[in-house]
Amino acid sequence: MIHKGQVITGAAVASLAAAVTMTEVRAERLPDPLAAGWKGEKVCEQLHKDEDQRVLRCSFPPTVGHERHYHDKNFGYVIAGGRMRITDANGTREVDLAVGSGFASDGVEWHEVINVGDTTVVYLMVEPLEKNDLVAFATRYANAWSGQDPDAFAAHYAEDGTFRINDGEISVGRDGIAATAGSFMTNFPDMIVRLVDVHREGDRVHFHWRWTGTNTGPEGTGNAVDLEGYEEWRFDDRGLIAETQGHMDDAEYQRQLNAGLE
Numbered sequence: 001m002i003h004k005g006q007v008i009t010g011a012a013v014a015s016l017a018a019a020v021t022m023t024e025v026r027a028e029r030l031p032d033p034l035a036a037g038w039k040g041e042k043v044c045e046q047l048h049k050d051e052d053q054r055v056l057r058c059s060f061p062p063t064v065g066h067e068r069h070y071h072d073k074n075f076g077y078v079i080a081g082g083r084m085r086i087t088d089a090n091g092t093r094e095v096d097l098a099v100g101s102g103f104a105s106d107g108v109e110w111h112e113v114i115n116v117g118d119t120t121v122v123y124l125m126v127e128p129l130e131k132n133d134l135v136a137f138a139t140r141y142a143n144a145w146s147g148q149d150p151d152a153f154a155a156h157y158a159e160d161g162t163f164r165i166n167d168g169e170i171s172v173g174r175d176g177i178a179a180t181a182g183s184f185m186t187n188f189p190d191m192i193v194r195l196v197d198v199h200r201e202g203d204r205v206h207f208h209w210r211w212t213g214t215n216t217g218p219e220g221t222g223n224a225v226d227l228e229g230y231e232e233w234r235f236d237d238r239g240l241i242a243e244t245q246g247h248m249d250d251a252e253y254q255r256q257l258n259a260g261l262e
Contacts, residue, residue, distance in 0.1 A: 036069035056125040065114030083117030138198040145193035150182035158240040165246030188213030205233040223260040
């Protein structure tokens with residue numbers, strides 16, 4: 001939650017999340033497929049949604065497309081075929097969608113499509129909703145921050161995972177991450193990290209937190225802090241955090257640390 005190298009108790013403190021740079025596209029806050037449309041008109045409708053999945057039906061008459069948007073993990077099934085032109089980070093290509101064919105995706109940062117054929121293309125899109133899993137993981141993660149066990153916290157990361165906040169120094173690997181977490185736990189023995197919100201944006205998960213604690217560790221100021229911020233997580237294929245980039249207000253942290261809460 002603080003830059004490594006900043007002095008809070010006479011000891012260096014490190015960052016709170018791993019090195020990831022938001023792409024320009026994600027920074028634009030692109031819409032998801034349901035929110036995105038074409039020339040002000042919707043092209044997808046929601047047929048069903050529950051705790052486990054969302055089902056969309058998307059229809060594209062000739063010359064109609066889908067403005068730039070992102071996708072979470074999904075499976076598509078074609079119920080009316082045709083030819084579509086797709087533009088994404090890899091370039092532009094045209095694909096023929098046959099009736100009864102399916103396609104699976106782990107999610108895309110962005111793409112845009114247009115019907116370049118002479119038939120109306122219609123497909124169903126099924127999106128598994130991971131909210132419950134994300135909430136469970138984020139709750140365990142927050143509890144680990146609050147548990148005074150740096151190794152238990154670092155176990156949420158891949159062996160070569162990274163951990164950073166703002167533009168601070170990067171902690172690398174579980175040993176490095178445990179050392180950083182241990183520094184926080186030593187300097188704020190009563191620290192509590194609470195889950196505020198967790199949600200997926202493209203290939204990243206945003207973990208919003210509230211951090212409270214009192215700097216009563218060695219050479220501490222004795223002042224309390226109460227801050228909110230968030231981390232961007234990227235997971236590996238085993239469900240562990242591969243990289244995290246944290247965001248917090250350093251100036252407000254320093255003010256509270258030295259002057260206390262108002």
